[in-house]
Amino acid sequence: MSDNPQTRAFLEHVEAREAETRRAGRTTPLPHRGTHRPLGELDAEGENLRITRKTLLSIPAPAAADEPSGPDVPDHPAYQQFLAVFADAATPLRARDLCRALDLPIVPKNTEDIRSS
Known part of the structure; x- marks a missing residue:
């Protein structure tokens, strides 16, 4: 069986x-x-x-599924900085807040770049 x-x-x-x-x-x-x-x-x-x-x-028995690995996280330093800021945040962050936390000037180019990341 x-x-x-x-x-x-x-x-x-x-x-x-x-x-x-x-x-x-x-x-x-x-x-x-x-x-x-x-x-x-x-x-x-x-x-x-x-x-x-x-x-x-x-019908062959299905192969045992391996435990799914977590999402691939880019090794880029900027991405690691983003993750560190989000980990330290107690509340949700807006793009403007992330610019402040990363010491970036709050200009449209930076906030739009962060939104698209």
Whole structure:
């Protein structure tokens, strides 16, 4: 059986349905009762369940996912300065505040450059 718990649970469900289909196929349909399904339908359902089980068992188990690494952080010194300023900040910063913290003149060119970073 599969190592995947979801696949295992589904296979158990398929096997239970197959057993029900086999039991229903052993009973003789009574024409005066509309409770039994025709044998052709039971055979078709049984075949579909066998194909489903075979397909599920043929699917390879997914590879174990490695723990995702954190985002790549550029090594550029300016980026490291940005991170240090944000780490020390107690409140959200605007581009103007970041310019002050980095000792940059507060001019449109600097604030726009910081916004785009």
